Amino acid sequence: MRTALITGVTGQDGAYLSHFLLGKGYRVIGMVRRSASSDVIGERLRWLGILDRVELVDGNLTDLASLIRLVAEYQPDEVYNLAAQSFVATSWQQSLVTGQVTGIGAVNMLEALRIANPKARFYQASSSEMFGKIQEPRQSERTPFYPRSPYAAAKLYAHWMTVNYRESFGLHASSGILFNHESPLRGIEFVTRRITDGVARIKLGLADHLPLGNLAAMRDWGHARDYVQAMWLMLQQESPGDYVIATGRTRSVREFCELAFAHAGLRADDHIRIDPARFRTAEVDVLCGNAAKAEQTFGWRPTATLEELAAEMVDADLVRHRVKHGSWSDRP
Numbered sequence: 001m002r003t004a005l006i007t008g009v010t011g012q013d014g015a016y017l018s019h020f021l022l023g024k025g026y027r028v029i030g031m032v033r034r035s036a037s038s039d040v041i042g043e044r045l046r047w048l049g050i051l052d053r054v055e056l057v058d059g060n061l062t063d064l065a066s067l068i069r070l071v072a073e074y075q076p077d078e079v080y081n082l083a084a085q086s087f088v089a090t091s092w093q094q095s096l097v098t099g100q101v102t103g104i105g106a107v108n109m110l111e112a113l114r115i116a117n118p119k120a121r122f123y124q125a126s127s128s129e130m131f132g133k134i135q136e137p138r139q140s141e142r143t144p145f146y147p148r149s150p151y152a153a154a155k156l157y158a159h160w161m162t163v164n165y166r167e168s169f170g171l172h173a174s175s176g177i178l179f180n181h182e183s184p185l186r187g188i189e190f191v192t193r194r195i196t197d198g199v200a201r202i203k204l205g206l207a208d209h210l211p212l213g214n215l216a217a218m219r220d221w222g223h224a225r226d227y228v229q230a231m232w233l234m235l236q237q238e239s240p241g242d243y244v245i246a247t248g249r250t251r252s253v254r255e256f257c258e259l260a261f262a263h264a265g266l267r268a269d270d271h272i273r274i275d276p277a278r279f280r281t282a283e284v285d286v287l288c289g290n291a292a293k294a295e296q297t298f299g300w301r302p303t304a305t306l307e308e309l310a311a312e313m314v315d316a317d318l319v320r321h322r323v324k325h326g327s328w329s330d331r332p
């Protein structure tokens, strides 16, 4: 039985990746940081019905000793570094924490592997935000980077350190440059989930409008379930590498709103209010990925359409608000 260690297991991708790896027969070790809210720590894993199958262990990406201990004790075959301060807007308010967790945290894990388990295969959660102010209309592994936020700059540092440890120490370290991916388990602060949660509340009469920022921003949105498969596929390759994972289609925040509101039988224009405070300090106007290398190398292709994704998210939020106010983790 192969063992995988996942940092960020309590987040969206950590939950879907755990589900996927358990399905492949892995032993899954999930690293969690200590929290005063430990009763809700496994809510996403519970939603997917796997909370009791993932072994949750204590650790923190900013504490190198905790990582060395985990890697030495469990000797994982594969390590997926998904933990991060991942919200771009917060990264201007907490740029140092973002640098410590999202940037240096990744290097802590690379060091832990170098010291205690250099044979493990390593996945780094890189981001399309690294392309920022885009230098080409469709971004691939060869497109120059231009980060536009402390988050993106921290991810870029972690990305290059992953490349550097691969080239310097021969680690099997790969970097997935993933474009935005969403699901019913997306954090409530990100725009798609904010929209689908808002649609559900408006539909059920719990609110009458939804404040949003820049509706013109364009993103290449996919489904998290598809994207965690690409993470695993990268680590199954004989040689490590860097791969863009994206759908290749880009749509505006406004278009996502229209899809989500329409799914609930509502008109977006009747309910959206523009809130200037929600505009970013510096914006990433448009992203559109080219995942041809991943398709050619290991046959990865996205499956979910944006319409299906928006519908699944709206339906899940309707259920959450209907049972609420029951439990967050009641499944549709």
Ligand code: NDP
Pocket (backbone or CB within 6 Å): 007, 008, 009, 010, 011, 012, 013, 014, 031, 032, 033, 035, 059, 060, 061, 062, 081, 082, 083, 084, 085, 086, 087, 101, 125, 126, 127, 128, 177, 178, 179, 180, 181, 182, 187
């Ligand atoms: P989430 O924000 O949902 O999850 C982040 C995870 O990191 C949580 O489990 C969080 O734990 C954990 N974490 C934060 N700080 C620490 C720390 N100091 N030590 C240990 N764990 C910590 O992110 P996603 O699941 O959406 O994304 C996964 C990764 O992929 C992130 O690195 C993100 O930046 C990156 N990414 C995401 C994309 C997307 O569209 N979703 C696209 C490209 C990259 P806690 O629950 O305690 O807060």
Ligand code: GDR
Pocket (backbone or CB within 6 Å): 086, 087, 088, 089, 126, 127, 128, 129, 178, 179, 180, 181, 189, 190, 191, 192, 194, 211, 212, 213, 214, 215, 217, 218, 219, 253, 278, 279, 280, 283, 284
């Ligand atoms: P992003 O995701 O910054 O692309 O990072 P987010 O959903 O937060 O923003 C996408 C776009 O929507 C615009 N927007 C709003 N965003 C939020 N959060 N809330 C609003 O009310 C709102 N109104 C408009 C934003 O300005 C932006 O242009 C995500 C994260 O998961 C990162 O960790 C990951 O690396 C990248 O995707 C790829």
